[in-house]
Amino acid sequence: MANLERAPRRSFNDLIYDLIFKNYVWQSIFRTGYPNTPRNQMLAVATNVFLHLHPTRIHRTHVKITHTYCLGGLSFFMFLGLTVTGVLLMFYYVPSIERAYQDIQELEANVRFGQLLRNMHRWMAHAMIILVLLHMMRVFYTGAYKPPREFNWVVGVVLFILTLLLSFTGYLLPWDQLAFWAITVGTTMVGSAPVLGDESKFLLLGGFSVGPNALIRFYTLHVIGLPLVISIFMAVHFWRVRRDGGLARPL
Amino acid sequence: MVSRAAAAIRTRPRREREAEVLVWPDLVFIEFISALIFSIALMVLSAMVNAPLLNRADPDTTPNPSKAPWYFLNLQELLLHMEPAWAGVIVPTIALVLLAAIPYWDRDTEGQGVWFGTKFAGRLTVFGFTAATLVTSLLIIWDGSLHVVWTENVIRGLGLNSDFSWPGGLDWFRNLRGFDTGIPWESLGFTIGGFTMFEDWRAIPLGIPGTTTDPWLLNLNFPSFLSQQIIPVATMVGLPVLFVVFCKGLGWIHSRRDIALLIFSAFIGVYLTTTIVGTAFRGQGQDLKPPWDIVVLEE
Numbered sequence: 001m002a003n004l005e006r007a008p009r010r011s012f013n014d015l016i017y018d019l020i021f022k023n024y025v026w027q028s029i030f031r032t033g034y035p036n037t038p039r040n041q042m043l044a045v046a047t048n049v050f051l052h053l054h055p056t057r058i059h060r061t062h063v064k065i066t067h068t069y070c071l072g073g074l075s076f077f078m079f080l081g082l083t084v085t086g087v088l089l090m091f092y093y094v095p096s097i098e099r100a101y102q103d104i105q106e107l108e109a110n111v112r113f114g115q116l117l118r119n120m121h122r123w124m125a126h127a128m129i130i131l132v133l134l135h136m137m138r139v140f141y142t143g144a145y146k147p148p149r150e151f152n153w154v155v156g157v158v159l160f161i162l163t164l165l166l167s168f169t170g171y172l173l174p175w176d177q178l179a180f181w182a183i184t185v186g187t188t189m190v191g192s193a194p195v196l197g198d199e200s201k202f203l204l205l206g207g208f209s210v211g212p213n214a215l216i217r218f219y220t221l222h223v224i225g226l227p228l229v230i231s232i233f234m235a236v237h238f239w240r241v242r243r244d245g246g247l248a249r250p251l
Numbered sequence: 252m253v254s255r256a257a258a259a260i261r262t263r264p265r266r267e268r269e270a271e272v273l274v275w276p277d278l279v280f281i282e283f284i285s286a287l288i289f290s291i292a293l294m295v296l297s298a299m300v301n302a303p304l305l306n307r308a309d310p311d312t313t314p315n316p317s318k319a320p321w322y323f324l325n326l327q328e329l330l331l332h333m334e335p336a337w338a339g340v341i342v343p344t345i346a347l348v349l350l351a352a353i354p355y356w357d358r359d360t361e362g363q364g365v366w367f368g369t370k371f372a373g374r375l376t377v378f379g380f381t382a383a384t385l386v387t388s389l390l391i392i393w394d395g396s397l398h399v400v401w402t403e404n405v406i407r408g409l410g411l412n413s414d415f416s417w418p419g420g421l422d423w424f425r426n427l428r429g430f431d432t433g434i435p436w437e438s439l440g441f442t443i444g445g446f447t448m449f450e451d452w453r454a455i456p457l458g459i460p461g462t463t464t465d466p467w468l469l470n471l472n473f474p475s476f477l478s479q480q481i482i483p484v485a486t487m488v489g490l491p492v493l494f495v496v497f498c499k500g501l502g503w504i505h506s507r508r509d510i511a512l513l514i515f516s517a518f519i520g521v522y523l524t525t526t527i528v529g530t531a532f533r534g535q536g537q538d539l540k541p542p543w544d545i546v547v548l549e550e
Contacts, residue, residue: 035275035276038273041273041274041275041276042273042274042275044275045273045274045275045279051274051275051279054274054278054279055274056273056274056275057271057272057273057274058271058272058274058277058278059270059271059272060270060271060272061364062278063272063277063278063281065281066366070281070282070285073282073285073286074285074286074289077285077286077289078289081290081293097308101307101308104304105304108301108304115301116294116297116298118302119296119297119298119300119301119302120293120294120297121302122302123293123296123297123300123302124293126321127289127293129322137519140353140511140515141366141367141372141376141512142363142364142365142366142368143362143363143364143365143368143508144363144364145353145354146354146357146358146359146360146362146363147354147358147360149354150354150355150358153351153353153354154351154354157347157350157351158351161347164322164323167320167322168320168323171320174304175307175308176303176304176305176306176307176308177305177306177307177308177309177312177314177549178303178304178305179308180308180309180310181313181314181317181318182317182318182319182320184317185317185318185319185327186319186320186323188339189319189323189326189327189330189335189338189339189340190339190340192335192336192338192339192340193336193339193340193341194336194340194341197336197340209310210308210310211310247364248363248364249363249364249365250362250363250364250365250368251360251361251363
């Protein structure tokens with residue numbers, strides 16, 4: 001009978017486990033213990049600032065890939081990736097017409113992984129637009145805009161416009177022929193508005209044609225103005241997903 | 252009186268705990284994997300395909316064709332077929348407002364949370380998308396006068412008439428501008444009482460005092476107004492209405508959700524078609540060309 005009272009033999013793995021997860025520093029960061037029990041798993045989500053975007057439990061149908069294809073989450077993930085690569089690109093780029101083009105050339109030629117960095121930023125931007133569009137289609141075809149989610153659909157439409165604007169403002173920055181003429185064509189379309197057309201074009205370009213003022217305006221909007229605005233709308237969007245009862249499902 | 256939105260929340264049945272899973276690990280795992288797959292895919296793409304970088308910007312050298320970023324090429328495509336104010340600003344604004352307004356118009360809470368939740372949703376989606384794609388393509392072909400080229404080539408190629416060219420009597424059917432330039436407007440005046448009406452269709456006085464520099468406000472150029480504004484707008488309003496009437500006739504439409512499904516799918520069709528045509532089928536002078544014939548010249 002003595003055997004039963006003896007504590008079970010502690011293996012080497014247990015020792016490592018305790019060393020990592022049961023020390024004072026670890027527990028000051030993660031208060032809830034390793035998420036290997038349902039209680040700790042829920043606490044892990046609820047007490048983590050990043051994860052608490054989620055509820056602790058969700059309906060079984062919502063983890064089916066074919067219900068959402070992760071499109072909204074991936075759009076947000078693209079935004080995060082674009083922020084990271086964008087910040088890194090800012091180290092090498094000066095938004096003046098004397099330096100902009102040269103900076104991109106040097107980034108591609110002289111900076112280690114510079115070309116990869118720029119490629120990532122560009123393809124992620126394209127991917128984000130496509131993902132946002134697909135996300136909108138997913139929400140529409142699953143009828144997820146219906147009450148009580150009307151307003152969040154409107155926020156989504158605003159996010160779509162902001163995504164396009166973010167991409168459009170970034171398009172000018174390399175200051176090559178592609179950038180210059182694409183923005184010239186784009187802003188000419190703005191200028192054809194029946195009311196305040198010329199005025200909005202002037203406001204956007206800081207002049208009558210694409211030049212140094214336009215570059216600095218597009219740059220500022222691209223790296224700080226629009227990211228701030230889109231972050232606010234994203235916060236509202238995610239918050240409302242939770243507030244409106246999570247993902248839509250049949251009544 | 253509670254709002255419909257509030258009622259929708261209130262009447263939701265209590266959540267059944269058995270039907271739920273834990274976010275950690277079930278959802279967090281999926282999110283992590285999908286993020287990982289996308290990171291790897293984009294990394295591979297970036298390693299293989301370089302972002303384009305052309306020559307340094309030069310305001311004196313215009314590339315032909317000059318194109319907006321691809322996600323605005325649907326609007327640039329519209330620009331070729333109507334007054335720039337409609338294509339560049341008014342149409343997209345109205346489209347976005349209508350898009351945002353969908354849930355305020357289709358308020359029925361039935362059928363949410365499932366793909367294609369109504370009985371005829373699948374058919375409406377396929378029909379809306381396919382029909383809109385087809386009609387848009389045909390309109391683009393017509394406005395690009397491709398039917399003229401094809402007819403001429405076929406008749407010449409078959410040896411029926413080696414000098415055949417599009418008959419002058421059908422000039423009005425060459426393209427959209429044909430309504431402007433292909434009709435003898437000068438001879439179309441008519442007389443009411445003692446007055447000869449619209450002797451000059453290209454400068455119909457509107458009686459608006461001249462405070463603006465826009466000439467058509469003062470003197471309406473009716474043929475141009477017809478081809479650049481009336482016909483495009485009537486098409487954009489008329490075709491969706493026609494689609495709805497047609498599907499209603501087939502008995503496919505039973506709710507606002509059905510109409511929304513049809514029109515949204517048609518919108519996606521138009522959006523995709525115009526984007527693809529604008530991106531891959533527009534060469535120099537914005538002429539319709541197959542993608543492999545498109546060369547960008549710098550002028």
